[in-house]
Amino acid sequence: MKITEDGEPYGLITNIQKYTIHDGPGIRTEIFFKGCPLRCIWCSNPEGQSYEQQIGIYPSKCIGLSKCSLCINSCPRGTDTPIKTEDDRLLSLQEIPECKNCFRCAEECPSRAIMIWGKKMSVPELMKVILEDRNFYLKTGGGVTLSGGEVMLQWEFAALLLKACRDASIHTCVESSLYCPTEHMEKVYEATDLVITDIKHMDTERHKEYTGVGNELILKNIKRTAELKKPLVIRIPVVPDHNNSEKNIRATGEFIRDVLGNHVIQLQLIPFRKIGTEKYATLNLPYPMGDFSPPERSVWEKNLLRLTEIMKEYNIPAVAGSSQKMC
């Protein structure tokens, strides 16, 4: 666990989102952890992948170097910093070999054209924000959801934060890929009320192709979660031509029925959408599914509903989308 100079443990957080209503029951505050061991090609939160603070650049927000240039002026390397611009707007800083990630440019930027992905936050800092919406949790059975990135990568900090939430009688949910050492997971579970995880593909080769890792550890951890009787919601991010075959869906259904003993509160089939592209651009990363064109809407919709029906054959409480109550 990382600790500040004052000895305060901190987590690296990309975003805090209040009034989240689909990642766990009720109205929730969702904390996005930075850093992830997977590289899913459909990832919509690329800023959550690296476990380092990163510079993100929104050229459209730049007010123009001729009018501002606070970024260059603040750079320790000096005003001859090589940067890319287009129509006077900052396009990229990534070319600078000497960049020490001091982030002074981001701190000085008045328009948020340069921003820092990832903020170091302590448990008390996070709890202050979390507690602001306590009444909304009480009214709806809501609470806090830790998401990412991958929560388990910062498992010690996550466990601390969850404990603080539980001490404040706040319902806790962890949304994780479960690609992590089982003992880390179990440590995090100590103060976790609900787990949301994905089954991305039942074929480990395909899983590896799409996410960079095989599915063995993940399935093992899901099984362990069921054994621990931890309330569990499973999601399938249904991506056309990738994991939406009847074969894969049936294999998933069999796993849930036979291995998990249907220990699942809800199974959500989440329709894939091309999102996060603008965030890839801020990181100067290519969007892996840039060339992919999804099938026509009505066809796709029908397909999703059919897969949902198949899941129900296994006595699994399956729903399309995430706007039906979990519990």
Place this chain on the structure above:
Amino acid sequence: MLARELTYHNAVKVEPLPVEPFDKEWGVGISGNTPEPSPFPRINRILSKTVKTTNGFVSPDRAILVTEAYKKNPGAPQIIKCAEGMANVLRNTPIYIYDDELIVGGLGCDKKGTPVFPEFGLNWVVDEMRDGLMDYSEERTHDYFSFSKETQDKLESIRDFWNGNTIEDYANSILTDDELKGSHAGKGVFFADAYILCGAGHLGIGYDRLFKLGFKGIRKLILDHMENVDKSLPDGIKKYTFLRAELIVNEAATDHIMRYADLTKEKAGSEEDKTRKKELLQIHKNLKWISRNPPRTFWEAIQMVHLANCMVHIECNGHSISYGRFDQYMYPFYKQDIANGTSTREFMQELIENFYIKIWDLNKLRSHILIKTFGNGGIGGQALTVGGITKDGKDATNELTYMALDAHVHIRIPTPWLAVRLHAGTPWELKVKTVNTIRVGTGEPKIFNDDVTIPSMLSSNVEVKDARDYQVVGCVEPDATGKSYGWKDCGHMNMAKVLELAINDGRCINCGPECMRWQKCGAIGERLGVATGSLENFETFDEVLEAYDRQMKYWCDRHVSVLNAVDIAHQQLKPLPYLSSLMEGCIENGKDITMGGVKYNFSGPQGVAIGTTGDGLATIRQLVFEEKRISGKELLDAVRDNWVGHEPLYAYVNSEKVHHYGNDDDYADELTKFAMDTWCKHIEKRPNTRGGFYQPGAYSVTVNVAFGLKQWASVEGRKAFEPVSDCMGAVHTHCGSHDISGPTAICRSVTKLDHARATNGTLLNWKFSPTSLTGNTGRDSFIALIDEYIQRKGMHSQFTVANQETLIEAQKNPDEYRDLLVRVAGYSAYFVELSKELQDDIIGRTVLSFD
């Protein structure tokens, strides 16, 4: 059967039992997408013939008939002239009955026509006709009125008679430049012209009382009081004259209804369809009866509500003549008709729907300037209130509460303006009905909070039983139904302009020779406001607050002077004898409503730009006095330059690095509270001309746009002529939204302001995308959000659930839709922050139910 397969659908029957189930879902954001929304073929037929715009035509009959009566009574007291004018209109104006309708009545002209009210000012009407500003033109692209050459000639012919004798003339003759320099006619620190060219409206007649007495009973009341007037007392002759006027309009009202009764009979005579003939004969009977007597059935009662209200419009030229607590005063008829089999739930539902469409057919003439400023066309502001608690403090929900909401979804026309009163004990079923109605996306209904509104009214010396029986009138205002003349929405103060003057020693920030007042003001070393020092010299932030406070008092003094002058003009020239007869207290006190005849008399101007002013104060405090990032002079210079050449500062003040109202950030929220409280402090409880006092409001409706057009740039990051912030909402400038923390933060920030103190009402406008409200998670989270707003003593909210067209608009004009929330996938986000592709996706998927 396995135990776990047992289900108990409908095992619990939820009372009440209106026509539709309480949890009926129509969809989310689907307004305008259903061709035949009503379950009743008749209603759909009427809807298919209903024009869905607020444009109309000018009808000269009322103006001519009133002029005729004034000419016939040259030496009569003003109130007798007014009564004779009204009587002449009621007896002679054209009347109409339309196919299929079950409820008849209008404004003395065809559907969508508008009468003319020369008493308030005729010159503008004739001038606009002549100058091409009345009918459609580039200057007037909506809310325009066609007219014939004959109409124009008729109105021209009476122009001389009214010249110099209107409310406009009177008010202007008693005001000086000092009062007008900051007004609508000057620099726009405040607007006080709302009731110069039209009536004050903003009230609801006492339907309970009318149902008890009938026109016959009111007549008896008038005669009884006439008999008891001691004419030798100083007020005796005045009272007697007032009661004479009451008698004139009372008889004319009966005659007016009888004209409809006769016309219906005539129509029935020539009607070939047997069913329709029977209907017409029943309508005839209803009308004949209620022309004198108290109504006996639901049908008679709703017919009476419509006609009594139309006649108020014909007399007073005000808008927001509201329908009171419809579900309360109609319920005894509903219950009784069901019990004795006179009617069915379905038929009464149909009547309500017909009644709503009748309201839409009414229209009101407004000047092209007023249309630009206030932006709402049509008859305007006829609120209809349901729900809440009873006079003795119990939950008041009944079947009609639900039916009134269903009726709106069945017709999807923006009249009446529905208000649902909520309180701690509101049944879950009504909350579901309310949010399901909101989710359709028509913007109806608004919600009002009894738990703050009632205490707020008590603080204005309203008796507890009257406070509990409040209705909402117009856009925003709580009103003691049938007993109050509130002059609500009579004026507006631009708090952001007050702050500008406060930090620039009483001078406009862009003071210069191009100003229309330059020769009388800046050029000779004068200033518009009071000298309160300059941000260039202030040493502490407290000096800023003090300057704002002093500047606010100075402008409130002048604002109230103008409002009082307009009020006096109404008293002198346009007493309202018919309206007075329907309001408790006037006959009893022998005093017209404009003179203070009713129990409660208020004047309610609004504070505008609450968020802009709050963020302005926060910006000054943080940047100039705490971070010392810039000097006061630098900040003033940047604003004076309209931020040109100060781009980094402009971006900075608009970024989240500065404390902003609307993010649950006490720093900015408390300064916003100070901004609003200072306005309230200088307005509340000042005496008005009718024996009552002033009540501050905290909302803008659309006046924030008009104020923005009159104001140069401001310190919180607004450029010249951009709108100031709306109602209680946060700041949205062209550079970005200042509230970026989602709906729970908005809810908490806004409720840190003191709503109860704004006794004339408050408003928060919310915008949601359909995708953030779908499914039962969307519904129940939304209910919780409203519940928390209620519990934290927010007074009033309205909701936009943007439909697809709005989303497309938002894509084209992102600056105007900065706070539009959309559900993306697993999370919600601000629509305009998303990529074009994703926006397209969301636009395409709003009809899906499982998003």
